[in-house]
Amino acid sequence: MQWCRWMGNRKSNTRSQPTEMELDEDSCDFLFKIILIGDTSVGKTCVVHSFKSGLFLERQQNTIEVDFTVRTLDIDGKKVKMQVWDTAGQERFRTLTQGYYRNAHGAMIAYDLTRHSTFESLPHWIQEVEQCGAPSIVVIFIGNKCDLESERQVLFEDACTLAEQRGALAALETSAKMDHNIEEAFFLMAKELIVRSGGVVNQEPYSESPYPLLHSDSHTINLEESSENKPCGC
Numbered sequence: 240m241q242w243c244r245w246m247g248n249r250k251s252n253t254r255s256q257p258t259e260m261e262l263d264e265d266s267c268d269f270l271f272k273i274i275l276i277g278d279t280s281v282g283k284t285c286v287v288h289s290f291k292s293g294l295f296l297e298r299q300q301n302t303i304e305v306d307f308t309v310r311t312l313d314i315d316g317k318k319v320k321m322q323v324w325d326t327a328g329q330e331r332f333r334t335l336t337q338g339y340y341r342n343a344h345g346a347m348i349a350y351d352l353t354r355h356s357t358f359e360s361l362p363h364w365i366q367e368v369e370q371c372g373a374p375s376i377v378v379i380f381i382g383n384k385c386d387l388e389s390e391r392q393v394l395f396e397d398a399c400t401l402a403e404q405r406g407a408l409a410a411l412e413t414s415a416k417m418d419h420n421i422e423e424a425f426f427l428m429a430k431e432l433i434v435r436s437g438g439v440v441n442q443e444p445y446s447e448s449p450y451p452l453l454h455s456d457s458h459t460i461n462l463e464e465s466s467e468n469k470p471c472g473c
């Protein structure tokens with residue numbers, strides 16, 4: 240468990256538009272666009288902020304339309320630029336945010352494991368991805384707020400079952416507050432997208448798991464089918 244800090248202003252590290260450099264494909268080996276979707280207040284912005292800075296953000300405001308963050312990962316010596324689009328979960332922004340699904344390589348669908356209603360919304364979000372996203376889009380489920388174990392309303396097994404039924408790559412439980420499984424979720428997504436783009440990802444020596452970073456509250460699903468070489472067009 241990592242030390243975490245609280246910050247007051249949620250807008251400090253996210254913007255609604257990327258700069259040209261952040262969109263520049265030449266400055267990296269891979270460039271992937273990831274959308275983060277899910278009901279309001281499940282913790283999407285906190286997850287992105289944790290991924291970007293490792294810090295927890297006790298935020299007050301809801302996201303308006305969309306925020307943009309970029310972080311470049313080093314995976315086996317390759318520069319992998321992850322453009323993360325944090326969408327507003329509020330109903331009134333639905334039509335606007337659907338426009339951001341276009342050209343996304345990956346979708347992280349988040350729910351709050353202390354609110355069952357947000358888990359019940361997953362089929363709706365999956366349907367949106369199917370309707371507005373590319374057919375090859377990689378989906379990961381994120382059950383956020385796993386630090387609130389005593390308030391849990393969603394079983395991890397149920398998330399795994401749904402992920403399996405709906406062809407998602409993985410289900411993970413995360414805590415933006417404790418910086419738990421956040422990095423792992425994005426690395427998992429990045430590695431899968433590299434493989435689908437025809438790249439090669441080295442596995443940890445002596446590990447039987449293709450994704451040794453993952454904790455026991457992560458579950459990868461259809462690795463064999465999803466590891467076919469499918470160009471992602473980036």
Ligand SMILES: Nc1nc2c(ncn2[C@@H]2O[C@H](COP(=O)(O)OP(=O)(O)OP(=O)(O)O)[C@@H](O)[C@H]2O)c(=O)[nH]1
Nearest residue numbers: 279280281282283284285301302328384414415416
């Ligand atoms: N305990 C706990 N609280 C969290 C966690 N992640 C987020 N929160 C809290 O959940 C609330 C909502 O978080 P946000 O990141 O704003 O949620 P969101 O999904 O981006 O909401 P919208 O912008 O409306 O879509 C805030 O009060 C956060 O402090 C977590 O991992 N653990």
